[in-house]
Amino acid sequence: MTRPALPSAILIVQLLAGTAFAEAPLRGGTVTAAVAANFTAAAREIAAAFEDATGDGALLSFGSTGQLYAQILQGAPFEVFLAADEARPELAEREGLAVPGSRRTYAVGRLVLFSTEAGRIAGPGALRDPGLRRIALANPALAPYGRAALETARALGMEDIVRDRQVIGANVSQAHQFVRTGNAELGFLALSQVVRSADGSRWLVPEHLHAPIRQQAVLLEAGRDNPAAARFLDFLGSATARAILRRHGYRTEQPAPGRRGGP
Amino acid sequence: MNAETLWPPIRLTLELAGVTTVFLLLLGTPIAWWLARTRFRFKEAVAALVALPLVLPPTVLGFYLLIALGPDGPGGFVARLFGERSLAFSFPGLVIGSIIYSLPFTVQPIRSAFEAVGDRPLEAAATLQASPWDAFWTVAVPLARPGLIAGAVLGFAHTVGEFGVILMIGGNIPGATRVLSIAIYDHVELMEWGTAHLLSGSLLAFSFVVVALTLSLQKKMGGRDR
Numbered sequence: 001m002t003r004p005a006l007p008s009a010i011l012i013v014q015l016l017a018g019t020a021f022a023e024a025p026l027r028g029g030t031v032t033a034a035v036a037a038n039f040t041a042a043a044r045e046i047a048a049a050f051e052d053a054t055g056d057g058a059l060l061s062f063g064s065t066g067q068l069y070a071q072i073l074q075g076a077p078f079e080v081f082l083a084a085d086e087a088r089p090e091l092a093e094r095e096g097l098a099v100p101g102s103r104r105t106y107a108v109g110r111l112v113l114f115s116t117e118a119g120r121i122a123g124p125g126a127l128r129d130p131g132l133r134r135i136a137l138a139n140p141a142l143a144p145y146g147r148a149a150l151e152t153a154r155a156l157g158m159e160d161i162v163r164d165r166q167v168i169g170a171n172v173s174q175a176h177q178f179v180r181t182g183n184a185e186l187g188f189l190a191l192s193q194v195v196r197s198a199d200g201s202r203w204l205v206p207e208h209l210h211a212p213i214r215q216q217a218v219l220l221e222a223g224r225d226n227p228a229a230a231r232f233l234d235f236l237g238s239a240t241a242r243a244i245l246r247r248h249g250y251r252t253e254q255p256a257p258g259r260r261g262g263p
Numbered sequence: 264m265n266a267e268t269l270w271p272p273i274r275l276t277l278e279l280a281g282v283t284t285v286f287l288l289l290l291g292t293p294i295a296w297w298l299a300r301t302r303f304r305f306k307e308a309v310a311a312l313v314a315l316p317l318v319l320p321p322t323v324l325g326f327y328l329l330i331a332l333g334p335d336g337p338g339g340f341v342a343r344l345f346g347e348r349s350l351a352f353s354f355p356g357l358v359i360g361s362i363i364y365s366l367p368f369t370v371q372p373i374r375s376a377f378e379a380v381g382d383r384p385l386e387a388a389a390t391l392q393a394s395p396w397d398a399f400w401t402v403a404v405p406l407a408r409p410g411l412i413a414g415a416v417l418g419f420a421h422t423v424g425e426f427g428v429i430l431m432i433g434g435n436i437p438g439a440t441r442v443l444s445i446a447i448y449d450h451v452e453l454m455e456w457g458t459a460h461l462l463s464g465s466l467l468a469f470s471f472v473v474v475a476l477t478l479s480l481q482k483k484m485g486g487r488d489r
Binding site for chain 2: 064066067069070133134136139141142166167168169170174177178181182183184185
């Protein structure tokens with residue numbers, strides 16, 4: 001579940017520790033990043049690698065892309081925004097909240113149909129099981145993985161089946177909870193959520209069944225003059241970061257549109 | 264922004280709060296009576312158990328409920344009797360969650376009211392040959408009425424204001440679990456702030472009326488004591 005309290009807690013910590021940060025730039029700078037919740041595990045690993053590689057620190061705040069955007073709109077001092085979609089970074093750019101031309105796709109998400117029961121899913125036919133009661137998905141109106149799930153159902157001609165049985169999580173993490181607690185038998189989840197567990201059964205949804213889940217990052221106005229923020233964005237395209245991304249179930253785009261990609 | 268999208272979550276919220284309040288009174292009144300009258304040594308431990316939802320974050324309740332209502336919990340057992348898999352994502356599931364979550368808000372004022380009644384009116388009723396059952400209905404309940412009303416109003420209002428638990432066990436199903444607070448959350452996330460303002464403003468006004476009403480009831484109760 002996303003917790004709006006977290007970013008503000010970090011803000012308070014920052015305020016209290018403001019002088020400490022100001023006095024300790026010996027190693028490098030610090031970047032404050034707002035990160036979409038589905039990217040939490042990968043972002044932590046990338047931040048650690050970033051600190052090792054550059055000596056800069058990265059402070060990560062997690063939330064749903066919509067919540068984070070609302071906070072940025074209200075003046076939250078995030079310097080970098082790693083969203084779960086393209087829409088909000090684009091909007092941030094249009095609204096003058098982001099530095100023009102800094103937007104890039106840092107990861108492409110993969111959708112997976114998942115069940116905790118081994119052998120339950122062999123393919124999309126699992127959706128037609130007459131005994132199926134509940135399918136968990138993220139809110140299609142809010143979350144890119146939810147939208148992709150709905151598009152997939154439509155492409156398979158199973159929109160009605162899904163609509164009648166869907167339970168909607170506020171985000172894809174909650175859809176995952178519904179499946180893990182057994183309350184829903186199936187769930188359309190992010191591959192990144194289940195890539196590390198060998199249990200259950202799954203069907204990796206072919207990418208042609210839905211619009212690509214492009215997760216975009218953007219440099220926010222608050223980070224315009226912070227070289228560490230630019231370094232963090234560039235690091236997302238590095239070979240190190242891309243290897244971490246792939247290990248977490250994301251695809252990388254070659255090369256990022258409009259920019260020369262990392263190695 | 265139109266009535267067709269605004270109304271269903273409001274109606275569902277009122278239904279949920281109404282049904283929950285009925286159960287809260289049926290369940291909360293005997294508990295409050297017992298807590299007010301018993302000399303049981305560990306009664307405050309029971310009272311603490313009832314009061315726990317006051318301090319527990321909704322995430323804790325929601326997490327346990329998600330498991331308890333699911334196929335491996337007692338909720339799943341009940342659900343199977345009706346050919347379902349889980350009580351989560353259903354109206355009955357929300358009622359169960361709301362009863363637990365709002366119980367202290369109903370029990371506390373009723374208990375205080377019963378305690379304020381004291382022994383004397385009940386002893387007087389007993390000397391007039393009233394059975395304890397009679398005395399309860401003809402003496403204790405009328406005297407404690409402001410407390411009962413306050414308990415009902417607070418239980419109702421607290422259920423209307425419930426968010427975290429429902430977010431975790433609801434599944435956001437229109438007409439079944441998409442209550443007002445969840446609808447507001449969605450509207451904010453979707454940047455539909457006009458609708459969010461309308462619903463939030465209404466809830467603000469509603470809550471103010473409820474709190475004001477409760478305070479005036481409590482004042483009435485306190486005034487009678489003196």
